[in-house]
Amino acid sequence: xxxxxxxxxxxxxxxxxxxxxxxxxxxxxxxxxxxxxxxxxxxxxxxxxxxxxxxxxxxxxxxxxxxxxxxxxxxxxxxxxxxxxxxxxxxxxxxxxxxxxxxxxxxxxxxxxxxxxxxxxxxxxxxxxxxxxxxxxxxxxxxxxxxxxxxxxxxxxxxxxxxxxxxxxxxxxxxxxxxxxxxxxxxxxxxxxxxxxxxxxxxxxxxxxxxxxxx
Numbered sequence: 001x002x003x004x005x006x007x008x009x010x011x012x013x014x015x016x017x018x019x020x021x022x023x024x025x026x027x028x029x030x031x032x033x034x035x036x037x038x039x040x041x042x043x044x045x046x047x048x049x050x051x052x053x054x055x056x057x058x059x060x061x062x063x064x065x066x067x068x069x070x071x072x073x074x075x076x077x078x079x080x081x082x083x084x085x086x087x088x089x090x091x092x093x094x095x096x097x098x099x100x101x102x103x104x105x106x107x108x109x110x111x112x113x114x115x116x117x118x119x120x121x122x123x124x125x126x127x128x129x130x131x132x133x134x135x136x137x138x139x140x141x142x143x144x145x146x147x148x149x150x151x152x153x154x155x156x157x158x159x160x161x162x163x164x165x166x167x168x169x170x171x172x173x174x175x176x177x178x179x180x181x182x183x184x185x186x187x188x189x190x191x192x193x194x195x196x197x198x199x200x201x202x203x204x205x206x207x208x209x210x211x212x213x214x215x
Contacts, residue, residue, distance in 0.1 A: 017034060017035065017036055018034070018049065019033060019034065019035065019040075019042075019043075019045070019046030019049055019050055020032055020033050020034055020046075020049075020050060020053070021034060022053065022057075025067065025204045026204055026207075026208060027064055027065070027207065027208065028064050028065040028066065028067055028203075028204055028207040028208075029057055029064050029065070029066050029067065030067045030069065030200065030204070031050075031053070031054075031066060031067065031068050031069070032069050032070065032071075033068070033069070033070045033071075033075070033076055034070075034071075038071055038073060038074055039074050039076075039077040039120075040070045040071070040074050040075065040076040040077060040125065041076065041077050041078065041079065041080040042076060042078060042079050042080065042099070042124045042125065042128070043079075043080045043083055044083065044094075044095055044098065047095075047098045047099055047101075047102050048098060050102055051098070051101055051102040051105055054066070054102065054105045054106060054109065055105060057109075058105070058108075058109050058110055063109070063110045063111040064111055064207075065111045065112045065113070065114065065207035066106075066109055066111065066112075066113045066114070067113075067114050067115075067116055067200065067203045067204065067207070068106070068113065068114070068115050068116070068128065068129075068132055069115070069116040069117070069118070069199070069200050069203075070117075070118065070119065070125075071118065071119065072118050072119055072138075072140075073118070073119040073120065074118075074119045074120050074125075075115070075117045075118060075119060075120065075121040075125050075129065075141070076120075076121065076122070076123075076124065076125025076128060077120055077122050077123070077125060078122045078123025078124035078125045078126070078127075078146075079095075079099070079123055079124040081150070084152075095155075096155035096156065099124060099127070099155065099156035099157075100155070100156055100157055102128070102131075102156075103127055103128065103130075103131040103156050103157045104131070104157070106128065106131040106132060107131045107132075107133075109133075112133050112134065112207060113131075113132040113133045113134070114132060114133065114134045114135070114136060114203040114206065114207065115128070115129035115132040115134070115135045115136070116136050116199035116200045116202070116203045117129055117135060117136065117137045117138065117141045117143075117192070117199060118137075118138040118140060118141060118199060119138075119140055119141065119142070120142050120144075121141060121142065121143045121144075122142075122143070122144050122145070122146055123144075123145055123146060123147060123154060124154065124156050124158075126143055126144065126145060126158060126162075127154055127156040127157055127158040127161070128156075129143075130157070130158055130161040130162060130165065131157065131161065134193055134203075134206075135186075135191065135192040135193060136192060136193065136194050136195075136196060136199035136202050136203055136206075137183040137186055137187070137192040137194070137195050137196075137199060138183065138195070138196065138197065138198070138199050139183050139184075139195055139197065140183070141182075141183040141186065141192075141195075141199075142180055142181070142182060142183070143174075143180065143181045143186050143191060144174060144178065144179065144180040144181065145158060145162070145174050145175050145178065146178045146180075147175075147178070148175060148176055148177065148178040149178045153175065154175075159171075159175065162174065162175075165190060165191055166189045166190055166191050167189070170189055183195045
């Protein structure tokens with residue numbers, strides 16, 4: 001049976017529901033994004049907390065594989081647009097820098113990191129999935145960078161990682177035309193490596209036979 005295990009949280013980190021829970025899954029850590037509305041948006045507060053948790057897990061004597069997931073409808077809807085609209089220039093810079101820091105911590109994690117994606121994986125949520133070393137998707141997964149429809153572009157590394165994964169032309173379609181990809185399309189273009197009914201369990205199983213590595 002899995003057990004909840006949250007890294008240390010300072011009292012001033014958050015006055016609401018934490019942005020994730022961490023569960024022990026057969027020798028791997030499962031980091032499940034959470035939010036009150038179920039959309040798992042990435043806010044300034046959640047970026048800071050998640051970055052520190054990833055750092056703590058990476059610093060363990062023998063780092064375990066890390067599986068990042070959300071719920072059945074949302075891996076993550078990405079950045080909180082309401083929060084972004086209120087940012088000053090300096091605040092927007094810090095927000096971009098904090099997002100980049102989290103993505104790089106995930107990319108540099110000393111054990112395999114797998115994104116187990118169900119439902120919507122948009123914007124900063126897709127950046128997070130791209131920072132993971134591997135990606136598994138459920139049949140209902142949908143991927144996209146929808147910022148073009150709002151006059152926005154990601155600042156969290158997706159403009160670099162997505163073209164490396166699926167090619168420049170297809171990435172430009174996603175960035176400039178706000179194109180969405182189904183799980184089947186994501187598999188065909190190489191964004192994900194497998195489409196399975198239960199990507200979390202498939203990820204847990206795969207970590208039992210994996211070795212540390214990155215893209």
